[in-house]
Amino acid sequence: MTGRRLDELTTVVLAANPSPMTLDGTNTYLLGAPGSGEVVVVDPGPDLPAHRAAVDAAVAARDATVAAVVVTHAHADHAAAVGWAGAWGVEAFAFRPELVPAAATALADGDVVARAGVTLEALHTPGHASDHLCLRVGETGVVLSGDHVLGRGTTVVAWPDGDMADYLASLRRLASYAATALYPGHGPVVTDPAATVADYLAHRAEREAEIVAALRAGDTTPAAVVARVYADVDPALHPAAQRSVRAHLAKLVAEGVVDRTGGGDEEHYRVR
Numbered sequence: 061m062t063g064r065r066l067d068e069l070t071t072v073v074l075a076a077n078p079s080p081m082t083l084d085g086t087n088t089y090l091l092g093a094p095g096s097g098e099v100v101v102v103d104p105g106p107d108l109p110a111h112r113a114a115v116d117a118a119v120a121a122r123d124a125t126v127a128a129v130v131v132t133h134a135h136a137d138h139a140a141a142v143g144w145a146g147a148w149g150v151e152a153f154a155f156r157p158e159l160v161p162a163a164a165t166a167l168a169d170g171d172v173v174a175r176a177g178v179t180l181e182a183l184h185t186p187g188h189a190s191d192h193l194c195l196r197v198g199e200t201g202v203v204l205s206g207d208h209v210l211g212r213g214t215t216v217v218a219w220p221d222g223d224m225a226d227y228l229a230s231l232r233r234l235a236s237y238a239a240t241a242l243y244p245g246h247g248p249v250v251t252d253p254a255a256t257v258a259d260y261l262a263h264r265a266e267r268e269a270e271i272v273a274a275l276r277a278g279d280t281t282p283a284a285v286v287a288r289v290y291a292d293v294d295p296a297l298h299p300a301a302q303r304s305v306r307a308h309l310a311k312l313v314a315e316g317v318v319d320r321t322g323g324g325d326e327e328h329y330r331v332r
């Protein structure tokens with residue numbers, strides 16, 4: 061297995077960590093200009109020996125060495141293997157280095173990593189996680205979208221680190237870049253970014269309307285709202301759905317649409 065070539069610059073290596081949250085597994089991307097003899101590794105992924113071997117084989121198949129490592133966010137399925145940067149003897153970059161499990165350099169919004177003949181511009185896109193970055197490839201207009209937009213289905217905005225208002229603003233920001241394609245952290249390439257991001261925004265607006273309707277119908281807790289709104293979703297995903305519902309509720313409270321009373325396990329919500 062030496063990964064799959066997506067374009068002149070990019071190879072993807074799929075990690076064997078499939079789950080309802082990670083779809084087929086984590087996509088690790090290698091980007092480098094032809095003939096540069098180098099690649100940047102984006103999202104090394106889970107720290108699995110077989111994945112490390114597959115990434116090393118894909119790097120070797122390109123007659124390259126690793127020039128740098130960048131992570132889109134600190135969740136373990138993307139960043140657990142950031143320590144490989146040490147073994148490769150290269151610098152690792154993250155928005156909030158203190159969250160990743162190895163030494164890394166801070167990469168702020170608008171910063172550029174220019175290595176291996178490619179330029180990756182960091183776009184801070186909080187929502188899925190507060191430290192989430194998308195990476196825009198200057199040479200192709202592709203955006204590596206991490207868990208901000210996935211190749212299939214929708215992403216989780218996991219309250220409290222995930223923030224729904226931030227997430228919607230980050231989606232609008234991504235739309236403004238008119239990416240030529242999205243290379244997501246999980247799932248296949250998104251070839252119609254504008255339509256997909258519009259769908260994501262519509263999906264969130266629909267969920268929000270369903271949550272308000274559930275509250276009006278008499279539900280007062282996140283669990284009750286999930287049971288009603290996510291009735292057609294695998295119950296294994298209900299804990300994740302509850303974090304998304306809480307993220308929606310926090311946004312509605314901040315907007316003055318919904319009142320919250322109590323706290324912890326005793327919190328109740330109702331429409332104002």
Ligand SMILES: [Zn+2]
Pocket residue numbers: 081082135137138207245246
């Ligand atoms: Zn992920």
